[in-house]
Amino acid sequence: MNPPSRTHLLLIPSYNPGEIVYATVRAARAQWSPVWVVVDGSDDGSAEGLQQLAADDPGLRVLRLAHNSGKGAAVLHGLDAASQAGFTHVLTMDSDGQHPAALIPAFMAASQQAPQAMILGCPVFDADAPLLRVRGRKISNAWANLETLWAGIGDSLYGFRVYPVEPLRSVMRGQHWMRRFDFDPEAVVRLCWRGVRPVNLPAPVRYPKPEEGGVSHFAYGRDNLLLTWMHTRLFFGFVLRLPVLLWRRLRSAVPVSGHTPDA
Incomplete structure (x- = not known):
C-alpha cells in the first residue's frame, strides 16, 4: 500500500x-489509507469492535x-471532520x-x-441482484437526468463515489434535506447544479445474502416515498434554475477562439 493520502x-x-x-x-484498509468509519448510532456492538x-x-x-441520524447526516459529520483535517476529497x-x-x-x-x-460508480449487477432494486432505480435515474438537463449522471443511487469535500459541504449546509436515504441522489443533482462535472466509472455491486452476513435497512415503502418527495422538490428547483442551466449548457457549446468543433 502507498503512504497515507493527505488529500x-x-x-x-x-x-x-x-x-x-x-x-x-x-x-478497504488493504486498498487505501486513511479510512474513517462514521458509526451512526449503531447499537449492535459494531462501534466497539471497530474501535x-x-x-x-x-x-x-x-x-x-x-443517535441514528441517517446516512447523509453521518456523511456530513465525516465531511466536517475531513475538512478540518485538510482533506479535499472523500470516497x-x-x-x-x-x-x-x-x-x-x-x-x-x-x-x-x-x-x-465527482467520480460516480455505475453499478454492474450480477444475476442475484433484486429485480425491484435494479428496475426501480431507473425511475430515479430518469428524474435525476431530467433535473440536471442530462448532465451525464450514470446512476443516481449508487453510493460508491468520490466527492470534492467543500462543494458537498456547502450544498448540505445550505439546506436541511439529504440527511437520510435521499442523500445519494440529491447530492449528485445539487452538485451538478453547482457545476461539478460527473465522471462515470463502472463498478460491480453485490447484495450479500443473510447467511453471508448481509443486512439491509432499505424499506421499499418508506424510502420510495422519501425519494418521491425528494424528486418533487428537486423538479421545482430545476424549473427555477432552468435558465441558468440552459445558459451554462449553451456557453459550454460555444467554440473557443472562433474554431468550430471537430465533425
Whole structure:
C-alpha cells in the first residue's frame, strides 16, 4: 500500500451492519489509507469492535454519533471532520459489503486526475441482484437526468463515489434535506447544479445474502416515498434554475477562439 493520502479520504458511514462491517473495513484498509468509519448510532456492538480494530491501526479512525441520524447526516459529520483535517476529497463506501473495495485505488486516481469532478460508480449487477432494486432505480435515474438537463449522471443511487469535500459541504449546509436515504441522489443533482462535472466509472455491486452476513435497512415503502418527495422538490428547483442551466449548457457549446468543433 502507498503512504497515507493527505488529500483523499475513504469514508464509510455505518449503521447496525453486523459482522460484515469488519470484512468491509479490512478490505478497504488493504486498498487505501486513511479510512474513517462514521458509526451512526449503531447499537449492535459494531462501534466497539471497530474501535478495537482502530486501536491497532493508525490508518483507521472511528467517529461515533450518539443517535441514528441517517446516512447523509453521518456523511456530513465525516465531511466536517475531513475538512478540518485538510482533506479535499472523500470516497464514500457502504459498510454492508455491497461495494468493490478493489476499485478504491482506481476511483481515487480518477479523482486525482480530475479534482473538480465527482467520480460516480455505475453499478454492474450480477444475476442475484433484486429485480425491484435494479428496475426501480431507473425511475430515479430518469428524474435525476431530467433535473440536471442530462448532465451525464450514470446512476443516481449508487453510493460508491468520490466527492470534492467543500462543494458537498456547502450544498448540505445550505439546506436541511439529504440527511437520510435521499442523500445519494440529491447530492449528485445539487452538485451538478453547482457545476461539478460527473465522471462515470463502472463498478460491480453485490447484495450479500443473510447467511453471508448481509443486512439491509432499505424499506421499499418508506424510502420510495422519501425519494418521491425528494424528486418533487428537486423538479421545482430545476424549473427555477432552468435558465441558468440552459445558459451554462449553451456557453459550454460555444467554440473557443472562433474554431468550430471537430465533425
